[in-house]
Amino acid sequence: MNENRSNQGGFTARAIGLGLLSGCAAFQVGMGIYFIALRPTLLPEDERFIGGSLAELSSAAPELAIWLNRVFVVLGGHAVATGLLAFLAVHLVSRRGRPSRVALLLLAGAGLFSTVLMSRINFAIASDFRWVLLVPALAWIAGVITLGLRAFSLRPGQE
Template structure:
């Protein structure tokens, strides 16, 4: 029980951090400037744009890991493997989906490889969801007519 709670809490927090990196984090934080000694006004806009893409990529992986941990945690708590399948599927899609998007945005020379990883993640997600649906059929109740 405790392992499920801790894993779920850690997953939720990681998902929150990932969301912050994806959507809210400024390109440079005050500690970034202090640590590097860089004057941000001297940096070219293209560098700052690239750095924003890098942090969003990290955010995608952190969020994907958080989703995976949530799936594991909920599985530990509920003892239903459905959440393991769905959490893994969603986690790999978020992580590798953001990774391929970032590489498209920067015109990466390694896009072919990153796209291959995404296609594998997509295939895995499809297999996991199909398996989950087959192993965990939805309970249907027929409503009375009238």
């Protein structure tokens, strides 16, 4: 049965999966820009976890703030790059009838080492943003699974 005809709501599994991954790509770009341009050196949760304020830490390590700002700019650049590459992957997958297993494994790996790892660490440090950061991790997982269901359920030549 044609997937478009079998879906009453008008959204195909492929469109949902690609939409979820596009949203994750946009999140990565936005988060990267935040880290590059807006993130303070230490958030209140960072100071709580470390057990001291930036002023207190700077007395022992005067260049700490400069160092951390540079680290966050690099981290932000990597997040933007991940988001842009995720958009490229979504674009390439959207041009094909169905994603290859290699494409799905690469998308799953990218999500694992970006949004899922970030979410896990934010839970480990009891971040104020842990529940918000769980959303893109779950969306990335759902997007890959949704595309995977389509890729593994159709035989070659069947669309």
